Amino acid sequence: METRPGGQVRSRSPMDFRDSPEEAAFRDEVRAWLDEHLTAEFRAIGGRGGPADEADWDLRLEWERLLGKDRWVGLSWPEEYGGRAASFAEHVIFSEEYAKADAPARMSFFGEGLFSPTLLAYGTEDQKRRYLPKIQSVEELWCQGYSEPDAGSDLSNVATRAELDGDEWVVNGQKVWTTLAHRAQWCFAVVRTDPTSTGHKGLSYLLVPMDQPGIEVRPLHQMTGTAEFNEVFFSDARTAKENVLGEVNDGWKVAMATLGFERGTAFLSQQLAFQRELAGIVEVAQVNGKASDATIRQELADSYIGVQIMKYNGLRMLTDLVRKGVLGPSSSIGKLYWSNWHRTLGERAMYVMGTDASVVAGEPGGEYSLDELHRIFMFSRSETIYAGASEIQRNIIGERVLGLPREPR
Amino acid sequence: MNFAFSEEQEQLRDAVRKFLEAKSPESEVRTLMETTDGYDPAVWSQMAKELGLQSLHIPEAYGGQGFSWVELGIVLEEMGRALLCAPYFSTVVLAANAILNAGTDEQKAELLPGIASGETIATLAFTEPNGKWDASGITMEASGSGDAVTLTGEKMFVIDGHSVELIVVVARQAGTSGEDGIGFYTVAGDAAGLTRTALATMDQTRKQAKLEFSNVAATPLGAAGSGWAALSKTLDQAAVGLCNEMAGGAQFVLEESVQYAKDRVQFGRPIGSFQAIKHKCADMLLEVESAKSAAYYASWCAAEDNDELPVVASLAKAYCSDAYFHSAAENIQIHGGIGFTWEHNAHLYFKRAKSSEILLGDATYHRELLAQRIGI
Numbered sequence: 001m002e003t004r005p006g007g008q009v010r011s012r013s014p015m016d017f018r019d020s021p022e023e024a025a026f027r028d029e030v031r032a033w034l035d036e037h038l039t040a041e042f043r044a045i046g047g048r049g050g051p052a053d054e055a056d057w058d059l060r061l062e063w064e065r066l067l068g069k070d071r072w073v074g075l076s077w078p079e080e081y082g083g084r085a086a087s088f089a090e091h092v093i094f095s096e097e098y099a100k101a102d103a104p105a106r107m108s109f110f111g112e113g114l115f116s117p118t119l120l121a122y123g124t125e126d127q128k129r130r131y132l133p134k135i136q137s138v139e140e141l142w143c144q145g146y147s148e149p150d151a152g153s154d155l156s157n158v159a160t161r162a163e164l165d166g167d168e169w170v171v172n173g174q175k176v177w178t179t180l181a182h183r184a185q186w187c188f189a190v191v192r193t194d195p196t197s198t199g200h201k202g203l204s205y206l207l208v209p210m211d212q213p214g215i216e217v218r219p220l221h222q223m224t225g226t227a228e229f230n231e232v233f234f235s236d237a238r239t240a241k242e243n244v245l246g247e248v249n250d251g252w253k254v255a256m257a258t259l260g261f262e263r264g265t266a267f268l269s270q271q272l273a274f275q276r277e278l279a280g281i282v283e284v285a286q287v288n289g290k291a292s293d294a295t296i297r298q299e300l301a302d303s304y305i306g307v308q309i310m311k312y313n314g315l316r317m318l319t320d321l322v323r324k325g326v327l328g329p330s331s332s333i334g335k336l337y338w339s340n341w342h343r344t345l346g347e348r349a350m351y352v353m354g355t356d357a358s359v360v361a362g363e364p365g366g367e368y369s370l371d372e373l374h375r376i377f378m379f380s381r382s383e384t385i386y387a388g389a390s391e392i393q394r395n396i397i398g399e400r401v402l403g404l405p406r407e408p409r
Numbered sequence: 410m411n412f413a414f415s416e417e418q419e420q421l422r423d424a425v426r427k428f429l430e431a432k433s434p435e436s437e438v439r440t441l442m443e444t445t446d447g448y449d450p451a452v453w454s455q456m457a458k459e460l461g462l463q464s465l466h467i468p469e470a471y472g473g474q475g476f477s478w479v480e481l482g483i484v485l486e487e488m489g490r491a492l493l494c495a496p497y498f499s500t501v502v503l504a505a506n507a508i509l510n511a512g513t514d515e516q517k518a519e520l521l522p523g524i525a526s527g528e529t530i531a532t533l534a535f536t537e538p539n540g541k542w543d544a545s546g547i548t549m550e551a552s553g554s555g556d557a558v559t560l561t562g563e564k565m566f567v568i569d570g571h572s573v574e575l576i577v578v579v580a581r582q583a584g585t586s587g588e589d590g591i592g593f594y595t596v597a598g599d600a601a602g603l604t605r606t607a608l609a610t611m612d613q614t615r616k617q618a619k620l621e622f623s624n625v626a627a628t629p630l631g632a633a634g635s636g637w638a639a640l641s642k643t644l645d646q647a648a649v650g651l652c653n654e655m656a657g658g659a660q661f662v663l664e665e666s667v668q669y670a671k672d673r674v675q676f677g678r679p680i681g682s683f684q685a686i687k688h689k690c691a692d693m694l695l696e697v698e699s700a701k702s703a704a705y706y707a708s709w710c711a712a713e714d715n716d717e718l719p720v721v722a723s724l725a726k727a728y729c730s731d732a733y734f735h736s737a738a739e740n741i742q743i744h745g746g747i748g749f750t751w752e753h754n755a756h757l758y759f760k761r762a763k764s765s766e767i768l769l770g771d772a773t774y775h776r777e778l779l780a781q782r783i784g785i
Contacts, residue, residue, distance in 0.1 A: 398687035
């Protein structure tokens with residue numbers, strides 16, 4: 001360090017996107033593991049599926065359990081709960097190497113990605129010991145019971161209620177847009193436990209086992225022709241008294257913490273998947289000649305800019321997270337950004353296809369079936385709606401990041 | 410991996426911000442923008458002597474401090490925020506880097522210490538009346554050989570071209586085209602045969618000039634005829650610097666908009682409580698934060714001088730140009746009638762945003778360049 005005229009202090013630029021020696025060693029470890037375990041059978045389903053996709057389910061489940069066995073599930077959990085206490089940089093490295101290796105799409109998004117950080121923040125010691133190991137071993141998958149027919153953007157209007165009956169909660173009501181409910185063993189649900197309450201108050205964050213007579217799951221057919229989402233009906237469904245995360249009637253803040261994780265941390269693997277989708281669309285444009293069209297070139301370059309900045313934003317946000325320890329409402333910026341970017345990519349994919357876009361993959365008169373580009377085009381319409389619609393994200397950014405006054409209600 | 414500034418870098422930012430708040434308040438910007446030269450030599454001298462800003466990233470061997478592009482980016486971001494009226498971009502970002510990229514060691518030792526100390530103000534004369542930012546825009550020819558070279562032709566849109574002492578001119582050897590035959594030449598501001606005319610700039614806070622050369626004696630800078638690589642790199646670096654400047658201006662107009670949305674009452678409530686205004690502000694924040702991410706990442710690439718620089722420079726220039734202009738335009742809309750007046754500062758940023766968008770190639774130009782650079 002050397003002081004210069006003007007009081008400036010000399011130091012090496014600490015902003016650095018390269019691996020430190022420890023990070024490089026971790027990268028080698030990830031690579032070596034993937035190299036050893038990603039056998040031909042698993043390579044064959046590389047990149048396929050997604051958190052809401054059921055392609056090659058059993059094989060992917062087998063793969064996910066291999067990951068769990070060697071603690072790549074729960075990577076960032078503290079070591080006392082079986083994790084590797086990975087830093088955010090290590091998380092980034094893992095995601096990068098995983099994508100580079102074209103390993104199968106992950107399936108523990110709801111349990112590992114959303115529920116486990118909420119559990120670590122609000123769970124009792126007993127709850128952590130009960131649930132984390134089975135998320136890691138992929139014996140238990142989770143689903144998210146938030147939205148209801150009358151509680152969409154206004155999530156606090158939840159009407160599903162739970163009443164104590166001796167040592168058990170009895171749950172009645174309906175949830176909707178519940179991804180993978182038919183596959184999950186558990187549901188983390190926002191329910192009304194104070195029947196006299198309205199709005200944010202009187203809600204609890206309840207953990208409900210899915211395999212019981214009081215729960216019926218019905219698939220919800222979407223505009224894509226597929227059914228990644230479900231409706232879940234609770235009719236005297238039961239769960240043990242202790243299965244509440246946080247305090248009874250104080251579940252709103254717990255539910256919001258989960259939404260923060262949903263809006264923020266998922267960007268890692270997502271950004272890499274988006275890069276891949278864009279590369280695929282560029283390839284189509286190069287093959288069909290659209291890549292020489294000046295407007296298409298502008299649009300593809302713009303999408304490239306967007307997906308790169310998504311990465312820079314994410315890395316900045318995570319650096320900030322490490323410094324401040326909490327993922328604040330700024331996670332809304334990420335959700336608003338990626339969902340809009342992806343929706344635009346889907347629209348551009350159709351321009352690239354040109355007239356070919358008027359025909360989809362299925363047989364005439366048969367099941368409605370989409371190829372990859374049509375799937376992006378259509379599925380992305382859900383992304384500016386779920387996990388808080390873009391309009392809700394703008395309200396959160398306006399009020400909680402910029403400090404603008406609330407809408408009078 | 411770390412994507413944040415160090416404490417020392419934040420201290421540099423604070424020092425520059427305080428200095429500019431004192432020396433470049435809006436009243437001073439308005440005074441200087443009405444003058445032809447458009448800067449205050451006394452402040453320029455203080456920038457060099459008190460803060461060492463002109464010498465920041467120039468290597469120590471040439472009288473500089475040897476800091477990186479990350480520090481230079483921070484300084485430019487603050488200058489963009491304050492709309493500083495000074496020949497900093499022309500001297501430190503354009504001319505000094507052209508000399509660093511193109512000059513011989515001997516020439517760097519001769520030319521850079523004057524820039525570092527604040528004694529020499531300089532610029533890069535590159536664009537011509539055709540307004541192009543690529544090699545095909547360079548039509549001015551250099552005649553003669555060895556050190557006996559003369560330049561004839563016209564340069565346009567030259568930043569601070571009428572007031573600088575040293576001009577780095579880009580010209581080509583007779584009979585060449587495209588990226589071949591490009592060379593750099595130095596010319597004194599008061600050289601015989603050079604006619605300099607200040608232009609009436611749309612953005613009054615950044616001055617431009619037309620330079621007419623008639624058999625002007627010039628000194629080759631570096632190897633004649635093989636200058637394209639050095640020019641391309643200089644333009645990429647300059648784009649990165651400009652992105653940081655734009656990010657600073659965009660952050661300022663966002664703050665202005667949010668404050669006004671909190672203060673201004675209509676229909677009995679602050680206008681920021683209406684979603685129509687709130688959502689505009691939210692979108693501005695998203696764009697401004699993204700512009701900062703892109704600009705900071707680009708600074709790091711420039712500091713490392715890595716292979717990513719050309720791609721990231723075009724990527725950032727395209728994004729920051731659009732983000733700054735959109736934010737500056739929304740700032741006027743959010744301010745309503747007062748935002749359209751001459752007295753309000755909104756138009757100063759709006760015009761700076763537009764001129765910065767044009768400078769070094771607009772977003773459309775850089776998206777196409779990016780498409781080529783990533784192999785689309």
